Amino acid sequence: MENTVLKVENFSASFGDNRILKDINLTVPRNVVAALMGPSGCGKTTLIRCVNRMHELIPGATVSGRMTLIDEDIYAMQPIILRRKVGMVFQKPNPFPTMSIYENVIAGYKLNGIRIPKPELDNIVEQSLKKSALWDEVKDALHRKGTFLSGGQQQRLCIARALAMNPEIMLLDEPTSALDPKSTSQIEELFVELKKNVTMLLVTHNIAQAARVSDVTAFIYLGELIEFGPTEKMFTVPKDKRTEEYLTGKFG
Amino acid sequence: MTGNHVKRRLAEDIFFKGIVCLFAFISLLPLFLILYYITRNGIAVIDWNFLSSLPRPIGEAGGGVFNAIVGTLMLIILSGVISIPCGIAAGIYLSENKAGKLASGIRLSVVVLQGTPSIVIGIIAYIWIVAPLKTFSALSGGIALSIMMLPVIVKTTEETLKLIPYHLKEASLALGVPYYRTILKVILPSGISGILTGILLSVARITGETAPLLFTAFGNQFMNTNIFKPIDSLPYRIFYYAMSPYPEWHSFAWGASFILVVLTLALNLIARGISVKWKTRF
Numbered sequence: 001m002e003n004t005v006l007k008v009e010n011f012s013a014s015f016g017d018n019r020i021l022k023d024i025n026l027t028v029p030r031n032v033v034a035a036l037m038g039p040s041g042c043g044k045t046t047l048i049r050c051v052n053r054m055h056e057l058i059p060g061a062t063v064s065g066r067m068t069l070i071d072e073d074i075y076a077m078q079p080i081i082l083r084r085k086v087g088m089v090f091q092k093p094n095p096f097p098t099m100s101i102y103e104n105v106i107a108g109y110k111l112n113g114i115r116i117p118k119p120e121l122d123n124i125v126e127q128s129l130k131k132s133a134l135w136d137e138v139k140d141a142l143h144r145k146g147t148f149l150s151g152g153q154q155q156r157l158c159i160a161r162a163l164a165m166n167p168e169i170m171l172l173d174e175p176t177s178a179l180d181p182k183s184t185s186q187i188e189e190l191f192v193e194l195k196k197n198v199t200m201l202l203v204t205h206n207i208a209q210a211a212r213v214s215d216v217t218a219f220i221y222l223g224e225l226i227e228f229g230p231t232e233k234m235f236t237v238p239k240d241k242r243t244e245e246y247l248t249g250k251f252g
Numbered sequence: 253m254t255g256n257h258v259k260r261r262l263a264e265d266i267f268f269k270g271i272v273c274l275f276a277f278i279s280l281l282p283l284f285l286i287l288y289y290i291t292r293n294g295i296a297v298i299d300w301n302f303l304s305s306l307p308r309p310i311g312e313a314g315g316g317v318f319n320a321i322v323g324t325l326m327l328i329i330l331s332g333v334i335s336i337p338c339g340i341a342a343g344i345y346l347s348e349n350k351a352g353k354l355a356s357g358i359r360l361s362v363v364v365l366q367g368t369p370s371i372v373i374g375i376i377a378y379i380w381i382v383a384p385l386k387t388f389s390a391l392s393g394g395i396a397l398s399i400m401m402l403p404v405i406v407k408t409t410e411e412t413l414k415l416i417p418y419h420l421k422e423a424s425l426a427l428g429v430p431y432y433r434t435i436l437k438v439i440l441p442s443g444i445s446g447i448l449t450g451i452l453l454s455v456a457r458i459t460g461e462t463a464p465l466l467f468t469a470f471g472n473q474f475m476n477t478n479i480f481k482p483i484d485s486l487p488y489r490i491f492y493y494a495m496s497p498y499p500e501w502h503s504f505a506w507g508a509s510f511i512l513v514v515l516t517l518a519l520n521l522i523a524r525g526i527s528v529k530w531k532t533r534f
Contacts (some may be wrong), residue, residue, distance in 0.1 A: 021332070052426060054422065054425065054426060057422075057425070078426075080429070080430050081427045082428070082429035083425065083426055083427060083428035084427070087424075087426075088426035090419055090423065090426075092419055094417070094420055094422070094423040095423075096420065096423065096424075096442075097420070097436060097442055097532045097533055097534050098441040098442055098444075099533060100439075105423075108427040108428065108429075110437075111424060111427060111429040111433055111434070111437050112428060112429055112433070112436065114428075114431070120307065127387065140489040145533070147533050147534065158423070161423075161427070162427075165427065165428075191425060
C-alpha cells in the first residue's frame with residue numbers, strides 16, 4: 001500500500017443522465033508519470049477532474065465507486081483540503097493576471113490566507129521555480145506580472161504554483177496542447193525530471209507524448225478503461241484490439 | 253455609357269460620405285456649444301471668493317457656492333456608501349448565476365430601474381424617508397441618488413466579471429481556495445478597472461441630477477453637514493440662482509454650471525483613463 005498514491009475502484013461518474021465514466025479501476029504507484037490517453041470526449045479529463053473534485057463545479061455531477069488518495073477517501077474529504085494536496089495544471093496556461101511571478105508561485109498560500117514568514121516564502125518560490133526549470137529565466141524579474149511571460153514560461157509558472165503546495169499528486173490536463181513544439185519538449189523533459197518528487201497523472205491525446213514521458217498508460221474509450229499497464233508494454237504488445245487500433249491511428 | 257455609370261457611382265459615394273460627416277458634426281455641435289457657453293459665461297465668475305463663500309441674502313452683493321460643493325460631495329459619498337456595496341454584490345451574483353429566478357428578477361429590475369424617471373425616484377425617497385422623519389435631509393437625497401447609481405454599477409460589474417476567463421476561477425479553486433476567497437481575491441481584483449469605471453460613471457451620472465433632490469435634499473442656503481438636515485447641491489444651486497431676477501445671480505448660475513460640467517467631464521476622463529491604464533491583461 002505504501003507505494004500507491006491514487007487508487008480508483010469501480011468508479012463511475014455522470015452529468016445528469018449522461019454516464020461519462022463506467023466502472024474505472026486504476027492504481028497509480030508513487031513517483032511515476034501515468035498517462036491517460038484516448039480520443040476526444042472519452043472521459044479522460046472528467047476522470048482527472050474527479051480526482052480533485054473539480055467536476056463538481058458542473059451542476060448535476062454525480063459519482064459512484066471509490067477513489068482514495070494515499071488510503072484516504074477522496075469523497076469523504078473537504079474539497080478545499082483535498083485540492084491543496086492535489087496540484088492541477090490546465091490546458092491553457094492560467095497565471096493570475098493581477099499577481100507578480102513571485103505572488104503567483106505562492107498563490108496557494110496567499111489566497112488561502114496561510115501566513116508564512118518571508119524568508120521561508122522566498123525559499124518556496126526559489127525551490128518551486130527551480131523544480132519547474134523557470135528560475136534561471138525569471139530570477140531577476142520575480143516582481144513582474146506573470147502574464148508577460150511566453151506561453152511555455154507561463155505554463156511552467158503554473159507548474160511551479162502547483163508544486164509550491166507540495167502536492168501528493170499532480171493532475172496535468174493536456175498541459176502542452178496550447179504550446180509550441182519547443183516549449184512542449186521543455187515541459188516534457190520537466191515531467192521526467194519531476195517524477196523523482198511527485199506523482200503525475202497526465203491527460204493527453206498525443207500518443208507520442210504518452211510514449212515519451214509516461215511509465216504507465218491507461219487507454220480510455222467511451223468512458224471505459226480498456227487497458228492499463230506499463231507504457232512500453234502497451235505500445236509494443238497491446239492486449240486489446242481497440243488499443244491497437246487507436247495506437248495505429250485507425251480511429252481517434 | 254459605362255463611364256457615366258462609374259462617374260455617377262463615385263458621385264454618390266462622395267455624397268454619402270459628405271452626409272455622414274455632416275450629421276456626425278451636427279451631433280457633436282451641442283456638446284461644443286454647451287461647453288463654449290458655459291465656459292464663456294461661467295469662467296469669469298470663478299474665483300476663490302465664489303468657491304469659498306455661502307449664498308448671500310437677496311439684496312446683498314456677492315456670494316458663492318461653497319455649501320453647494322460640500323453638499324454635492326456629501327451626497328456623492330452618501331449614495332456611494334449605499335450603492336457601491338449593493339451594486340457590486342448584485343453584479344457578482346449576476347455574473348455567478350447566469351440562470352435562475354432571482355438572477356432574471358434582478359436583471360429585469362435593473363433595466364426597469366435604469367428607465368425610471370428620476371423625479372419618480374425622488375418621490376419614492378420622499379415617501380420612504382422624508383415623510384416618516386418629517387424633515388428634508390441629506391440622507392434622503394443620498395438614498396434617492398443611490399437608487400439612480402445602482403443599475404449602472406450592477407450592470408458594469410456584471411459585464412466586467414463576465415469577461416474574466418473561467419480558467420482563472422478554476423486555477424484558484426484547484427489550489428484549494430474557498431469560493432468566497434476566489435471571488436474576493438482573484439475575480440474582483442482582475443475586474444477592478446471595469447468596476448471602478450462603472451462607479452465613476454455612475455457618480456458622473458448623479459452629480460448633475462436635480463429632480464430627485466427637489467423633495468429630498470431640498471436645498472439649503474446655509475452650510476450644513478448634518479445628514480438629517482436639508483443640504484444644498486450644485487444642481488439645486490444652479491436652479492435657484494438661474495430662477496432669480498438678478499443678473500449677478502444669473503452669472504453665479506453660469507459659474508456653478510461650469511464647476512458641475514468640469515466635475516462631470518473630469519470623472520468621465522478619469523474613468524476612461526482607469527479603464528485603459530489599469531486594464532488586466534489575461
